[in-house]
Amino acid sequence: MKRLSILLAVMGAAASPTYAAEQGERIEIKGELIDTWCYFSGVMGGPDAVVGSAHHTCALWCSAGGIPVGLLGEDGKVYMVLKIDGDDTSASGDTLLSLASHQIEADGLYYERDGLNYIVVENVVSDNGITYRNHEDYGPVPGFALPEPKE
Amino acid sequence: MKKLAFTLCLMAAPLAAPLAAQDFSEGSEAKTWNLYAEQPARFDAKVVDILCELTGDCPENCGDGRRQLGLLRAADDALIFPNKNSQPVFSGAAEEMLPFCGKDVEVDGLMIEDPDVGAKNIYLLQKIRETGASEWTKANSWTKKWAAAxxxxxxxxxxxxxxxxxxxxxxxxxxxxxxxxxxxxxxxxxx
Structure with missing residues (x-):
């Protein structure tokens, strides 16, 4: 009976999980800091068009507007950035705004929860600026990001 | 013993079949944005500071607006990430949820799930109210707060x-x- 009680207690705990804070897994990852809403929602077009120089102005708008910034890794995964270089202002923060569309190499702690990837960037190892010059293919995305020249 | 085995099977069933397949669209009044992967979703949740939830780094009042906030869904404990408020002006959702930090709420909006781009538990928040409250608060206050700041x-x-x-x-x-x-x-x- 004692064994049964223990078994039931273990099963009960598993049935109502509590996610204690974790240490995170140290990773180094290279990728572009993107605006996640446009990337995930498709509101401005396909994923190739809502990154890089084509989408830079929109990435500034979204970052300043408090939309979460993600690190689109070379592995194709999006890592939601919760903190970067000691700055926990993940909603409209200056650090993330200044790195909009930049390719960086990040050293940090990785977390996964309910299908989303998260990263606490402890150190920006390198900031390579904007490396994906896709405005030559797509123009500005959205088109109105670039004001028409005054007559 | 047979009865015990049956009981254990019943208890184990929810573990093997997680609640992810639940339909949260019932009762939703969310307006469509005509997005490819949107689904109306209305559910009960607790407003949490995501960085705190994951790492244990927990400042007062969810970081006072600095941090991204999440919704810990009551039905399955899933951490939902509202990326967007209801205004079509490049504005996020954290500011809309800050007054509800740590509180139990009901929310209505659009869930975005698109495995092709890794979108899972991404949410567009349209309205929110504290559990038990009758009045909803529309998630459209970002521009007013920006103007004041x-x-x-x-x-x-x-x-x-x-x-x-x-x-x-x-x-x-x-x-x-x-x-x-x-x-x-x-x-x-x-x-």
Missing amino acids: NPEAKGKGPWFRRDPRVKGHIERDGYFGLGLEVDQEYYEENF
């Missing part, structure tokens, strides 16, 4: 054309972020 930027046009920080970056690096000469080249070739 940026009185020097008062003027015509949408906020994102007037935001001092955004303007500073564009004046320095151009609309493509590659320097003003790249913008100039684009203008010359396309207009």
Whole structure:
């Protein structure tokens, strides 16, 4: 009976999980800091068009507007950035705004929860600026990001 | 013993079949954005500071607006990430949820799930209310808060054309972020 009680207690705990804070897994990852809403929602077009120089102005708008910034890794995964270089202002923060569309190499702690990837960037190892010059293919995305020249 | 085995099987069943397949659209009054992967979703949740939830780094009042906030869904304990408020102006959802930090709430909006781009538990928040409250709060206050915080930027046009920080970056690096000469080249070739 004692064994049964223990078994039931273990099963009960598993049935109502509590996610204690974790240490995170140290990773180094290279990728572009993107605006996640446009990337995930498709509101401005396909994923190739809502990154890089084509989408830079929109990435500034979204970052300043408090939309979460993600690190689109070379592995194709999006890592939601919760903190970067000691700055926990993940909603409209200056650090993330200044790195909009930049390719960086990040050293940090990785977390996964309910299908989303998260990263606490402890150190920006390198900031390579904007490396994906896709405005030559797509123009500005959205088109109105670039004001028409005054007559 | 047979009865015990049966009981254990019943208890184990929910573990093997998680609640992810639940339909949260019942009762939703969310307005469509005509997005490819949107689904109306209305559910009960607790408003949490995501960084705190994952790492244990927990400042007062969910970081007072600095941090991204999440919704810990009551039905299955899933952490939902609201990326967007209800205004179509490049504005997030954290500011809308901050008054509800740590509280149990009901929310209505659109869930975005698109495995092709890794979108899972991404949410567009349209309205929120504390559990038991009768009145909803629309998730559309971001621009008013921005205007209050940026009185020097008062003027015509949408906020994102007037935001001092955004303007500073564009004046320095151009609309493509590659320097003003790249913008100039684009203008010359396309207009």
